Amino acid sequence: MKTFTLPDLGEGLQDAEVVAWHVSEGARVVADQPLVSVETQKAVVEVPAPWSGTVTVLHAKPGDIIEVGAPVADFDIEGTGEDAGAVVGTLSKESTAAASLPSRREGSAIRAVPAARKLAADRGIDLAAITGTGPDGTITRKDVEAAASQPPSEGYEPLRRVRRAMARNMARAHAEVATTNVTDEANLSGWKANEDITLRLVLATAAACKAEPALNAWYDGRREARLLHARIDLGIATNTEEGLFVPVLRDAGNRSKKDLRAGLNAMRKDVEARTIPAHELRDQTITLSNFGMIGGRHANLVVMPPQVAIVGAGRITTEPRIVEGKVAACRVMPLSLTFDHRAVTGAEAARFLMKIMKALEE
Template identity: 25%
Template structure:
């Protein structure tokens, strides 16, 4: 008798206890190898591929695309590669309920009692030691344990010879395979799964769905016919059809069942071509909001990045008594200094944000109150003040976060030990982290752990903002747009490059004097950058 190895959804990073299953890369009955990507999951931080620590035959898929799964719960069950090939259970577990099936030598299927949670957790830890260990991007794999395969689209093949796979009652039937359109080199047909589009990333699939574009009608211009973001945007510009997909064609991979079931309506009058009137689940023209008397046009589930942002902002506003100071800054000298550097060395000149980040880390060394965290006592008890026994944690370094807007929402990549980096080093990290965040490839470590955040909302063309502190940090510096304004210089009116800086701080850890002094330190460095950089 052989029992399947149960692979639990791994720890996805600091503070992340759940993930949404985007799509399966394998089906029940498929033969898989160690480190082969088996599923794609979306956390509040990024979209990652999960590789298998086991080789063998897929026995159970413990979830459906669109389902939110808890860390430590079963993800997939794999029959060992050396197990008897008499038959393989191909049952899909109900939501949140692991199914442990064994195969009898005579073909009978028995169902032993599922292990207790403690036993399952212990087995999971043992599995990580015995398996590949490569359960997430960035995890290492011991030598000799197999190789990692990272291609998003692949052909999954079964070994030669007859397959002894039996489907017991109540199993999930595989969707019918849809033949690829003639000449459609951008498509692959996977065993038991139907046609799979060659799309470069989940962000492209999301953009296409939100815009109402049928990816089956889009010609991919990427390598091997890959559909890219540019292809979807070109289809939008060309006025791609915004209509429900034909029933014979599978929906775009990576969307939840609820989202896939919503018909995409034609654009209302005045809407841009190709833009859907509703892009979220649950909307119904017959539903009227009792408060406003208006038709409910859409219902958007709060999940992923939006869920994480909502929770963090609510907690920040609930727990942190914030205060704000701001000042207009003459950035003419800094803009001029950077322009002169770019003329001499256009390839490696830091951006203005990197210079300001360097001034910020200098200011945090001088005013460490802003680089701290208020830590209340846990479980203080009924009637106790939230400040009784609380502590203010100071840090021996700066992890500088910066707000980055992506297609998935607002995220905050963290530059580790930013206080040790020069302006050029900071610029390189800002560009690298910004790129991987936009691509949805940033690791949980790269999106957590900041001790102070800068928010460059000036790129959106605004001057100031009443920002919300990135919980649980103590402060955030906002940077507005740099514009030409009339300014008095040495008693004379002149046109200068002016930017507004806004500092929001936790009044529990810092008073206005220290906050204002820190802000003036940054302002003075911007107005006289040559002197400031000489002292750094």
């Protein structure tokens, strides 16, 4: 028998959530046949079977979170189970129950190091309610401390998939980035009635990046060094019912309007279908959020490291403004620029925002 463990999927994450099994226990599989789909860093990844043989045990069920290096499935390389075909879909309720993680308490005492037992006794914590992270599921002192720090679980719903990744990224950004904001508004009175708002924002952001390259950059806080990018790989904040995605519009500064619109359409389609490749959700050099399509005027947006800036466009309204000495009704778009003040000066940020305004007003 061989045990297949969750491999490093190349995204720098330590775990993944099981979305669906494509085989069941007792099924015969061949190497490279789809085995299980897992979600990590907002992308669904199909993991293939590593060997040919019979699947004897599935170590998790859909919704479970497994760590890199943890058991995924056991294989009898020489077994001859019933042929399951190429893909058999998700598990039935009966199979799902059988595929649950084996309990470390069945037939044996709870495994815990002495220090963990003492700490649990001192704090009145039930070891049976703790999942151990040590070898073979052994409960460590760190596990008990983590359990003691948790608020009451009644009524709480654990974050899953996209929202779990978003929560982790936001916490990381808040801990690392020294952000500040600059805001202004663009007068869109010269626009046609059917202007493509998102496309205009993409073009304006690209123009600003070319004029003020300091915002199209990455910053490494540990080395106190920045990397200015010649190419503009623009992240487009995309809202879905499951959470926030940020697919990347590659080389946004050197593409035609028609090509950029086709790229935006394809990105939206892939995000909604959950078929966007994982590599298209990373390595943004700057991000654009057109949150005004939903609502809101100005926003204190979150800069995701190693990026140093994110542009936000608020809700367009018609308001009175003084134009050539007279009051006129003008279409106005509020603009927000959040930037990492460790790598970007206030003057650079202000010039960048002014360039966006000028490009939008042309």
